[in-house]
Amino acid sequence: xxxxxxxxxxxxxxxxxxxxxxxxxxxxxxxxxxxxxxxxxxxxxxxxxxxxxxxxxxxxxxxxxxxxxxxxxxxxxxxxxxxxxxxxxxxxxxxxxxxxxxxxxxxxxxxxxxxxxxxxxxxxxxxxxxxxxxxxxxxxxxxxxxxxxxxxxxxxxxx
Amino acid sequence: xxxxxxxxxxxxxxxxxxxxxxxxxxxxxxxxxxxxxxxxxxxxxxxxxxxxxxxxxxxxxxxxxxxxxxxxxxxxxxxxxxxxxxxxxxxxxxxxxxxxxxxxxxxxxxxxxxxxxxxxxxxxxxxxxxxxxxxxxxxxxxxxxxxxxxxxxxxxxxxxxxxxxxxxxxxxxxxxxxxxxxxxxxxxxxxxxxxxxxxxxxxxxxxxxxxxxxxxxxxxxxxxxxxxxxxxxxxxxxxxxxxxxxxxxxxxxxxxxxxxxxxxxxxxxxxxxxxxxxxxxxxx
Numbered sequence: 001x002x003x004x005x006x007x008x009x010x011x012x013x014x015x016x017x018x019x020x021x022x023x024x025x026x027x028x029x030x031x032x033x034x035x036x037x038x039x040x041x042x043x044x045x046x047x048x049x050x051x052x053x054x055x056x057x058x059x060x061x062x063x064x065x066x067x068x069x070x071x072x073x074x075x076x077x078x079x080x081x082x083x084x085x086x087x088x089x090x091x092x093x094x095x096x097x098x099x100x101x102x103x104x105x106x107x108x109x110x111x112x113x114x115x116x117x118x119x120x121x122x123x124x125x126x127x128x129x130x131x132x133x134x135x136x137x138x139x140x141x142x143x144x145x146x147x148x149x150x151x152x153x154x155x156x157x158x159x
Numbered sequence: 160x161x162x163x164x165x166x167x168x169x170x171x172x173x174x175x176x177x178x179x180x181x182x183x184x185x186x187x188x189x190x191x192x193x194x195x196x197x198x199x200x201x202x203x204x205x206x207x208x209x210x211x212x213x214x215x216x217x218x219x220x221x222x223x224x225x226x227x228x229x230x231x232x233x234x235x236x237x238x239x240x241x242x243x244x245x246x247x248x249x250x251x252x253x254x255x256x257x258x259x260x261x262x263x264x265x266x267x268x269x270x271x272x273x274x275x276x277x278x279x280x281x282x283x284x285x286x287x288x289x290x291x292x293x294x295x296x297x298x299x300x301x302x303x304x305x306x307x308x309x310x311x312x313x314x315x316x317x318x319x320x321x322x323x324x325x326x327x328x329x330x331x332x333x334x335x336x337x338x339x340x341x342x343x344x345x346x347x348x349x350x351x352x353x354x355x356x357x358x359x360x361x362x363x364x365x366x367x368x369x370x371x372x373x374x375x376x377x378x379x380x381x382x383x384x385x386x387x388x389x390x391x392x393x394x395x396x397x398x399x400x401x402x403x404x405x406x407x408x409x410x411x412x413x414x415x416x417x418x419x420x421x422x423x424x425x426x427x428x429x430x431x432x433x434x435x436x437x438x439x440x441x442x443x
Contacts, residue, residue, distance in 0.1 A: 017167035039160040041198050053267035059197045063167045064212055128347040129262030
């Protein structure tokens, strides 16, 4: 039995040691936003946030996440109330097929926590663990830079 | 993608990990960040009936700088190496190299100990550790021993570490030397076609000391003493760099793979070594 907090909710799940976190999230918890795009830990489609780190959940056994706090794309916003990054990806056409998007946005979320005011180069380097087949990255970079600007403006307004 | 079944162990101290290793011998492997081992398990290229997760062992974590001595706990992640300002002040080449390893997600998980203990010639840290003349601490049932990084690598995936030992920490001296880690790769996250770590100190306008080590140009990392000897005492002018590069190329033995044929790798290595030396000298 593994206990973890997923998107703020405490979850208990029975899993074999060899079960990868991505499968436990998708098949046992219904979090089907994070995707599987490869078997060599390159694509980052399975990226989730674990204890403040961006992690490729295909390269972690669920057992390793015992006690962890996990955020998936489902925890960032909802269709009625999009997260700033989700809104920005929509606005700037930062997705087409949508398969890399959950991992991309979850990664971008952590990137902006670590570096709230990134340059274009820092954004590109910061999402280098996430591959996209559709967009050519340009609009993803735009989406993230725009979300950063919006988050910073909101922060300033709040002060 | 689907690893074979195994038994999972999560000891809270080194003694606990050693006892699982002692009990199961080569049926057991330690799990650090998991970003080389798990991919191999998913391809069924590694058979690990007993997996010992080291994440709860506090003694394996942390960066300590005591005077000139830098000690890195084996479970320190690449992300932590990059972020640590005191480590950057004591040994800036570590951050430069770590930023050329893998990608953000992998760096959040992958550890320095896993990188150096893995034994894959593609890993970047082993050559760098040879350049720094680091020492690795190995703890086993018979006690603790220290092995120089320069003596640690035997052949691809074969190291001085015994199956029942754990690499617990890495120690080296802080260095104000001019430095460079130059890496040619096909894309982000790729292992090097050729990479070179260089550390150079200056006395007046001459090279006082030099250390030159290369990555993924043989089945083990290669420290070229001949390249260093070709630089010491010179003013690191074009002729000296040329002589050092020629000496370094004598010491490597690349193999053909999808990064290119041997002749191409020798050519790339020459350029990368030359760049590393030139940049390290400019900061010396």
